[in-house]
Amino acid sequence: MSQHSAAIHYTLDVSSLAGHILGVVLHIDLPSSEGHVLSLPAWIPGSYMIRDFAKNIVQIHAEDEQGVQLTLRKNDKQTWQLPPTSGPIKVHYRIYAFDLSVRSAYVFDDFAFFNGTSTFLAVEEHRNQPCGITLMKPKQAQCSNWRVATTLPVANNTLHHDFGDYLAADYNELIDHPILLGEYDIVPFDVVTPLNRTPLEKGMPPAHTCHFELILAGGHRSDTQRIAKDLRALCAHHFALFNDVPPIDRYLFITMLTGKDFGGLEHMSSTALLYSRDDLPSIAQADHMPDGYRTFLSLCSHEFLHTWHVKRTRPAVLKSSTLAEEAYTPQLWIYEGFTSYYDDMSLARSQVTDVSSYLEVLGQTLTRLERNIGRHKQTVTESSFDAWTKFYQQDASAINNIVSYYVKGAVIALCLDLQIRLTSQHKRSLDDVMRYLWQHHGKIDVGTPDDIIQQIILVEFELPLQSFMHDALYTNKDLPVQSLLETFGVSLQRRPRVDANDIGGKPATRTRPNHFGAAYKAADTGVIITQVSENTPAFHAGLQVGDQLISLNDWQLTNTNLLDIYDHFPESSDLVMFVLRHQRLKQLTLTINQALHDTIFLTVNDEQKLLKWLSNKQK
Structure with a gap:
């Protein structure tokens, strides 16, 4: 065990491509008079559903440094008890990895992807100990060109993208860096962000450079230069939004490409994405913005914004969770809803898309909420609290009984932004709320209470929006979207659907009667x-x-x-x-x-008023 610099060390290899098996050896070089307790999380942050990752461990056994087998008792569905020991221990286990998603682990002949929550057993009493990881290159011939994509810190002279040694400060850091093994393309780009501070704080640098890599695994035919250009503009927008030294120096968009899949999950310094390769832009599409590519950029925008707004600024209850059981919070409308508002709007602000494109997407969001009958039964705070059961385990009745905290949260964020601008005479906006959350919570690692938005708007900003906040969060009343948009030069129009695939956002010459x-x-x-x-x-x-x-x-x-x-x-x-x-x-x-007029599109009445909102210029 002396070859490992950390007392807790994991060695991982792809044991079988055909069998979809990850092999892990956990080395524990810490004595224990009572015996170590090992556990695997039941859920992964950002996806609020019990997934019981331990069910995928198909074999497990333990031995001491002489190779003598040790009794390993299973306590419950996700914990194991080791006997007392005064010397090193090895725990060998094999994981069945065949869930093609951003949440779990997946092994096949093109690449292997896994999250730490699915893969690395925690030594419960030593969760704060540094963790070493050795990633072994698969021995199968078809893996000869494989390499490693992760933001785990490298160790022992290992280079980025190489198999070898990595090191995490503790277990929580270990499980927040997804890992991709395989053949992939790297699209690098840097974002240099000047800090708009007057005067500059003592010792604060005038600019910050973050190194980005778009990782594309699974094969593609895309215009990578265009994607890099657009992502650079989006990331620069998010840096400017928080107007502070970013909490990252290196960031990966780890993208697994397939024929039709979709997904995204945020991490401390990366995101895992699952997307259709055919929806990435080709060079032949350079003259326009395909809908599928716009959605990809919005997904990237959403997950990158979570770097601040979820991964660091987060509810107190999520901050303290051990991931062994549900952590209930009524705040998800803040973290997913606000992010869903900014993900699309940021495309327009950064001029990746034009204003008309943004209004089309906003019309689609408003259409989803309009058609969501469950908005009359469930409040957005109830939706947040019940995410574990009602939102993440939807059945055919969901449309009638629940409301999405993503969609309604985004529309509340829209209304809040416009209300704050009007009430403060354009001296403040929702951007100021985001910056306050970062400075007073995320940056100093203080979890947010359930009434944090009310505290900021009503107390800190002294804006008289009590009635709006109460109605938006705790009742099923419809939001004043139409009147607020009208104040900013935009008219909300309703029409019947064109067909079953009509998602709104556009006018139509022919609709269903x-x-x-x-x-x-x-x-x-x-x-x-x-x-x-x-x-x-x-x-x-x-x-x-x-x-x-x-x-x-x-x-x-x-x-x-x-x-x-x-x-x-x-x-x-x-x-x-x-x-x-x-x-x-x-x-x-x-x-x-x-036919119901349940399909929404937006038209512009006063472009100057609209740009006063979307150009983000305040007095």
Whole structure:
């Protein structure tokens, strides 16, 4: 054990590509008269659901320095007890890693990706001890060109991207640096950020340089120079937003590319992304902004902003969590909602996209909230608190019963920003709230209380927004979006949907005349009902999730013709539907209603007022 500089050391290798197995040896060179307790987290920060990562440990055993097997008793689903020892111990275990997501671990022949929460057992009584890690290069021939992408600090002359030795200050740092092993492209760029301080604080440098790398694994055909240029502008915007020395010197956008997947998860100095390679821009698309690429930039913007706003500024209850069980907080609307507001707006502020593009995306966000019937039943603080069960374990009824703290939180952030600007006569904005959170909490590692936003706005800024704050956070009243946007030169317009794929944000010359009220997918015969919204024609007719809808007034249905047939009939018509439900044929009657105006797009009435908001210039 003497070859390891840390008393707790992990050696990791990809044991089997075909079997999707990670092999780990945990070296413990610390005596214990009572025996060590080992544990694996039950959840990963940023994803509020119990995932029980320990279930993926398929083999585990322990031995002393002479190789004598030790009794390893399992206490519960995620902890093990080692016997008392006066000498070094090795714990060998194997992990089944086949979850293609940003939250867990995944091994296959193109790359291996894993989070520390899925991989590294904690020595409970020594969580504050430094942790050494040795990453072994896989022996399989197809891995000859593999290398390492992580922001773990290197050790023992190991270079960035090399297999070898890494070192974390403690267990919490160890599990907050995801690791990618494989073949990948590196797109480097630097951001030099001048600090806008007058006068400069004593000893504070006039500029800060952060080194970034976009890691692209899985193969692509993208215009990497364009991506680097756009990401540089976005990252510079976020640095300027907080107007302080950034808490990072090196940052990785670790991106796994597939045919259709999507995901992002924030970490201390990196983010793990899962994205469709075909949605990255090609050189042939240099003259416009494809929707899929705009979404990728928004995802990067979102996760990078979390470097401050979640990873450092965070609720006190999350700061103290050991990840063994749920940590409940009503504050997620602040951390995900505010971030969701800034992720898209930052594209416009940094001129990566234009103002019309931002208003289109904002219209889509407002459309999602408008169609979310559950906003009339659940408050945004309740949604935050119940994220563990209701938001992260949604069923077909979710649209009717819960509200997204991402979406409603973003719209509350929009309203707060505009309210603060108006009430302070444009001397303050939500940017000042973000900077206050950073200076008084994130920067000095003090968790936030549940009423932190009220404290800042009502007490620190002395703005009379008590009524708005109460209604937005603790009632189901609709937010004053339309009137606030009108004050800043933007009109909110509503129209019916064009089709089932209409997400809003744009005007339309042709819309659907009738309201159906159910979502569906193709079946061999007819369609399968996947969701039914309350108080709609489909709901009142008795359609249920799982029904196989076959015909409408004697017309055979398909996934492509259902709405065309439905719209053929005038409002108030009674239509006969035949459905298969649990292998029995049912006849239902559906009465047509006029289409709802539940799709939103925005138009500009006064460009000067709009730019006063989006250009971020205050008096």
